[in-house]
Amino acid sequence: MTPLEQPDERLQQAMKRVLLATLPGLLALFWLFGWGILINLLLACATALxxxxxxxxxxxxxxxxxxGDGSALVSATLLALALPPYCPWWLTVSAAACALLFGKHLYGGVGKNPFNPAMLGYALVLVSFPQQMTHWPASHGLDLLGGLQQIFGIALDSTAPDAWAQATALDSLRINKSLTIDELFAGNxxxxxxxxxxxxxxxLAFLAGGAFLLQQRVFSWHAPAGMLGSLFVISLLCWNGSGSDSHGSPFFHLLTGATMLGAFFIVTEPVSGPRCAKARLLFGVGVGLLTYLIRTWGGYPDGVAFAVLLMNxxxxxxxxxxxxxxxxFLR
Incomplete structure (x- = not known):
């Protein structure tokens, strides 16, 4: 075989560990939202391949x-985990195709992409189809048949068109003008x-998966620590208790949205991120700060994707x- 044809065994092993580490988060999402997450995963992986x-x-x-190197499957899996569980099938397919075409192969394939492919695909569909991308279900969503009907646009019976959908915690906090944090937590x-x-x-499930990857030395601690540390610090400095103008506590920002998915599975992407340890730490710090700024004053409730792309x-x-x-050089 020529060097081009020889698979990188280290890359294959790393991709397998990353896929394994997503299982706790995938199971938690399945428990929370139902079958939509698995349908999205199958659609994204099939499209990516x-x-x-x-x-x-x-x-x-x-x-x-x-x-067989697993990079396409990893990008598709991370993308599917970030998308709303019951978004239309064409949105998942479009996001996965854009991730592979514009996030990876446009620059020459694996190992050459300057942007994180999963986040590029996510950002493209977010700005193109904002209504569908903010359509999140309430917890314990639809069953398998209901999920298939919703995702593929099959006519539902008249009793349950959109009743299962609701605003996320980040959405509710961003548009809140009058309720205190305590009232939001008690009544929303x-x-x-x-x-x-x-x-x-x-x-917490993605945190457990990230800890496994750290233990396996798939990546170093610098980028996750930088992101989580800066997000904690800036949210602590800008936190003004439970007033109606509060932007949420540090724990709120750490345990809401795609924070842990971003910290351990997105900012650690080796190709689009920095190589040296100090730069990886600064990269993570930048992602954490931008995530908070976009969540608090930007037009999108969860800023992880845009923060990562800007830091790329x-x-x-x-x-x-x-x-x-x-x-x-001195003579």
Whole structure:
């Protein structure tokens, strides 16, 4: 086999561990939202593999080593975990196709992408189809038949068109003008003990998966610690208790939205992120700060995707900042 045809066994093993580490979060999402998350996962993975195979054929590259490296499946899985569980099938397919085409193969394939593919696909459909992307179900959503009907647009009976949908905790907090935090947590079904109802457990599940990846040394601690630490610090500094103008406590921001998914599965992506440890720490810090700013004052409730993409643009500058300048040559 030529070097191009030889699969990278280290990459394969890393991708397998990442897929394994997503299982706790996937199970927690399934428990919380029902079958929609699994249907999305199958759609995203099938689309990603089909697009990967088509592009490899066009480039006349061998299918087996590249399809088998697991990178397409990881991008599709992370994308499916971030999408609303009952979004239309075409949205999931569009997001997965954009992630592979514009986030990966446009730049030459695996190992060359400057942007995180999953977050690029997510951001593209978010700005293109904002209504569908903010349509989140209440906890314990539809059964398998109801999920298939909702996702594929099959006519539902007249008793349950959209009654299962509700605003998320981040949405509710962002648009809140009059209720205190205590009143929101007491009277709004989207809020749990510290963050979004049920989403707290989802974040803890992704934290457990991230701890497994750290133990396996799939990535270092720098980027996750930078993101979680900066998000905690800025939310603590800007937290003004339970007033109606409060932006939420540090624990709220850590246990709501896609925080732990972002910290351990998104900012740790090795290709689009920095190489050296100091730059990875600064990268994580930047993602955490931007996530809070977008959540609090931006137009989107959860800013992880945009924060990651913006910091992807800053990677060359971070690398230069983290690398000491060479000593001048003295004659």
């Amino acid at each position: 089909a697009v990967e195979a088509a592009v490899l054929r066009l480039r006349q590259w061998p299918l087996r080593p590249f399809l 079904a989207a809020f749990g003990h510290f963050g979004g109802k049920g989403v707290e457990w989802v974040n 643009l800053a990677v060359p500058a971070l690398e230069r900042l983290a690398t000491p300048a060479p000593e001048p």
